[in-house]
Amino acid sequence: MKLNSIGLDAEKAKVLASDLNQLLANFQVYYQNLRGIHWNIKGKAFFDLHTKFEELYTDTNIKVDEIAERILTLGETPLHTFSDYNQNAQVPVGKNVSQDEKAVKLIVDSLTELLKIERQILDKSAEANDEGTNSMMGDFISEQEKTVWMMNAWLSETV
Template structure:
């Protein structure tokens, strides 16, 4: 089996790049969703949510960079055009959402979609002993599961 400089199988690493790029594209859509609800939120919970949405989009921006750098580390090229993002997107695009519960539900739905992609990557990276990707996905999953729980608590919904 041919391996790359990281000691990972070449063919499977190429597949990992594709999966990571799907995650990258979806994180970009999530990021834009967060920016939109941050800008457009209205109502009595404005101050609380405006700050929270800014925190979340700041975190998403860091994760976008981490995913892109992982793509490069594994030997690929990160997607970087809106056309590529939209052609690989698997989540709802939030447009003109200003109502608090709809905004928070968009976050829950978006994170649920990201978690599905991340778990697929985690399973595949585990199969090829790609510990760098495993570790990143595990960290993302743990953080996002907690955020989903907190957002559902805010919405007064059970998991």
């Protein structure tokens, strides 16, 4: 077994970097969705949602950078073109979303897709003994599960 510069199995690290590139592409589409709904939101919930969407896209921008830097740490090159992102993303694209419930539903649907990818990466990183990627995925998953819960609570009708 050949080890890379941080002591991981080089082949497993390459596979993880590829999976992280898929995650990166999905995060970039999610980020752009958040920017779009932040700019275009309308209605009585505007002030609250405009602020919340900015909070989410600011956090997502940080995560994009962390993912790209992890790919580099594993010895690979992060995707960095819109065509690569579009080709590799499963997150739904939200175009001209301005209605509050549609915007929040887009976030829930996007995070649900991101969580699937992150859990797959978590399984592989555990198998590869890659604590750096493991830790990052664990942190992302915990935060995103809470956001999904909060967004679903917002979407719920009270009785």
